[in-house]
Amino acid sequence: MKTLFLFLFFCHGSSPVKHSLKYFVTASSGVPNFPEFVGAAVVDGHLAASCDSSRKILEPKQEWMKTLFENEPLHLDWYNAECFETQPILFKATMYSLKQRFNQSGGVHVFQRMSGCEWDDETGEVQGFNQYGYDGEDFMSLDLKTETWIAPKPQAVTIKLRWDAEKTRTKMFLTQTFPEWLNKYLAFGKSSLQRTELPSVSLLQKTPSSPVSCHASGFYPDRASLIWRKDGEELHEGVDLGETLPNHDGTFQMSADLKPSASEDWGKYECVFHLSGVKDVVTRLDKAAIRTNWETEKPGDVTILLTATAVVLPLILIIAAAGFIVYKMKKVKPRPSPAADSSELSESLNPET
CATH class of the missing domain: 2.60.40.10 (Immunoglobulins)
Structure with a gap:
């Protein structure tokens, strides 16, 4: 999860048979023209819904997601609660705590969570994940096999011990609720998410x-x-x-x-x-x-070119010779006739005329 901003997660790489549901939550401070809180739901690499603290609205990004919200108001209520109540308060408090732990007073800081699941539609295998990052580095991640948190940073150890003892409903969401929702989304968005087009x-x-x-x-x-x-x-x-x-x-x-x-x-x-x-x-x-974008010269093409040259070249030479003769004839001026009037000849030579 080594990224700074939510949008860097929106990539399309995945295995040929896996579907995914990913929730991205980002809290930030000191970032100009960027909301303090942003949330997004991404299905198979496609942005399905988003919200932020600036606009204060939950916006479905796909028609099928809009239809789902209209047909399942309880589902819509969960999204609204996560976008405008639970997560903004939790992430704002966590951001304040982390700045204290890292002895930071100002500057740009970003706290992120990526949670969700991947489902293999051939084997039926489900993999849940829940990861946190702070300022572009891994901060904490959940190991579902042992149901314990991994803390690569010393500042995360205290949080890890507390969360290990609490045993929240996180695993149930990652391995049951989210996979059920993913299948629901795939059904609602079947015409777009599950369509296939050959190249x-x-x-x-x-x-x-x-x-x-x-x-x-x-x-x-x-x-x-x-x-x-x-x-x-x-x-x-x-x-x-x-x-x-x-x-x-x-x-x-x-x-x-x-x-x-x-x-x-x-x-x-x-x-x-x-x-x-x-x-x-x-x-x-x-x-x-x-x-x-290159052509191989064919023997037949060369033969045609030589034949055309043999026929056209003599014609060109004849036309050129005829043109030269006409040109020379135009350059020669006619001499005066011996019978011309001598007075006209002397008049034409008189400089005063």
Whole structure:
């Protein structure tokens, strides 16, 4: 949890078969133009609802979350209580206490909590988590197996001992309540959270010596993988995996580069796009299917070019010669006729005329 602000948690990395519900709470002091308290609920990497001490409203960020609040007022009441009653008071008091423990009087300080659960929809395994951070460093985390708190900082030891003795309902929320809510959210947001879209896959290469890039674009969700295989075995050496990037329409794209190999082996390679719950998209490496921005000169093209040159060049020479003759004829002035009147000739030479 080594971050300073809530928004750095909003990333999309997760395993292909896991769903997650995460609650982020941030208390801060000395941060200009930033609320003293911010809360957010994130489902599978998508912001579902948020609140803060400046606007003092609970705002659903997804249509399905808005529908859930409208249909389940008790659920809405819990969010309102956490956003505007319980957590702001608790976090403000904890922030004051931590500044005393660390002997701090002023400056910028941030106290955060990330809690929630992950659920594997294939194995049914549930993992709960509850972590605290202060000023960008780990402060405390809950070990669910032993139901004890881990305190990496000396200033957290006193709190750890007190919380170990209290045995609150934290474990029940992390292992029962939150997983139930996660399944509820997945049901309400099924059309968006659980939709699947397969990508279009292209083979790209800049130059004959460049890596061959397998590019998959237009898939959803982002919990997907892209690999190269040879003779059915996944390759790791000679493969460069790119990041998963968002498209403007809400889908995602990713690429995997394969270093050039001997041409006779190309038929043994294939690019495989995997998304849990749907059939793999397999693209066999084929020279004819590779899109490039370079052209291989073909013998037929050279023959056509030479034939065209042989026909056109004589015509150009003839036209150029004819033009030269006409040009020279225009430059030659006609001589006076012997029968011309001598008076006209002398008049034309008279400088006074």
